[in-house]
Amino acid sequence: MATEFDTNNSQEWEYIYIEGDTSWDLGRPTPVFVDIAKNYKPANICILGCGHGYDAIMFSERGFNVTAVDFAPSPINFINKKALDLSLSINTIQENIFSLTPEYNNQFDYILEQTCFCAINPDNRKKYHNLVSNLLKPGGLIIGLWYPLDKKLSDGGPAFGVSENEIKMLFNHGWEILEERFPENSVEARAGREKLIIFKRV
Numbered sequence: 001m002a003t004e005f006d007t008n009n010s011q012e013w014e015y016i017y018i019e020g021d022t023s024w025d026l027g028r029p030t031p032v033f034v035d036i037a038k039n040y041k042p043a044n045i046c047i048l049g050c051g052h053g054y055d056a057i058m059f060s061e062r063g064f065n066v067t068a069v070d071f072a073p074s075p076i077n078f079i080n081k082k083a084l085d086l087s088l089s090i091n092t093i094q095e096n097i098f099s100l101t102p103e104y105n106n107q108f109d110y111i112l113e114q115t116c117f118c119a120i121n122p123d124n125r126k127k128y129h130n131l132v133s134n135l136l137k138p139g140g141l142i143i144g145l146w147y148p149l150d151k152k153l154s155d156g157g158p159a160f161g162v163s164e165n166e167i168k169m170l171f172n173h174g175w176e177i178l179e180e181r182f183p184e185n186s187v188e189a190r191a192g193r194e195k196l197i198i199f200k201r202v
């Protein structure tokens with residue numbers, strides 16, 4: 001992707017969807033998250049930068065109360081149509097995640113992170129942390145597949161490189177690590193390049 005890509009411009013993301021150039025799109029629910037959905041109690045979950053929302057649909061089918069946020073119109077329209085077809089109730093929000101209003105603060109038991117953190121401008125990472133802190137209820141979890149661990153920030157993006165150390169420094173004070181592992185069922189292209197780390201807001 002060209003370095004001049006403006007990560008904060010929804011139209012630029014929308015253009016990728018229109019072009020069908022969505023290399024990140026798994027086209028199905030994420031196997032790691034399917035296991036999470038089976039093992040966690042259904043509750044309020046927010047998916048930031050949800051894309052086509054296969055996980056949003058999967059969590060909704062499993063009884064979770066899903067809010068899915070993306071500022072590009074195409075993926076939000078896609079989820080709305082799927083939800084209608086499947087008679088699911090998913091709260092979709094076409095909005096910049098950094099513009100979510102305080103009404104969403106303290107509303108969520110879980111936040112799902114997959115390739116949103118690496119998609120935003122790295123200058124906004126602290127802001128992302130603050131957003132997650134605000135959205136989660138006390139005791140809430142951010143369930144993240146942190147990716148790509150094999151890239152450096154200096155390599156450019158998106159996807160912008162992520163390091164395990166950076167994530168742990170960011171979610172440091174006021175958080176505890178509930179689980180961390182390299183999943184055995186990462187999709188092939190991401191095996192060893194993503195790590196599941198679940199932080200609990202304490």
Ligand SMILES: C[S@@+](CC[C@H](N)C(=O)[O-])C[C@H]1O[C@@H](n2cnc3c(N)ncnc32)[C@H](O)[C@@H]1O
Pocket residue numbers: 007008013014024025026048049050051052053069070071072075095096097098114115116119120
């Ligand atoms: C790399 S894609 C990942 C999509 C999805 N998480 C997945 O794994 O398929 C990043 C997504 O985040 C959205 N996005 C990027 N920055 C955003 C922002 N500031 N607010 C809302 N959505 C954003 C883009 O429109 C895009 O759909």
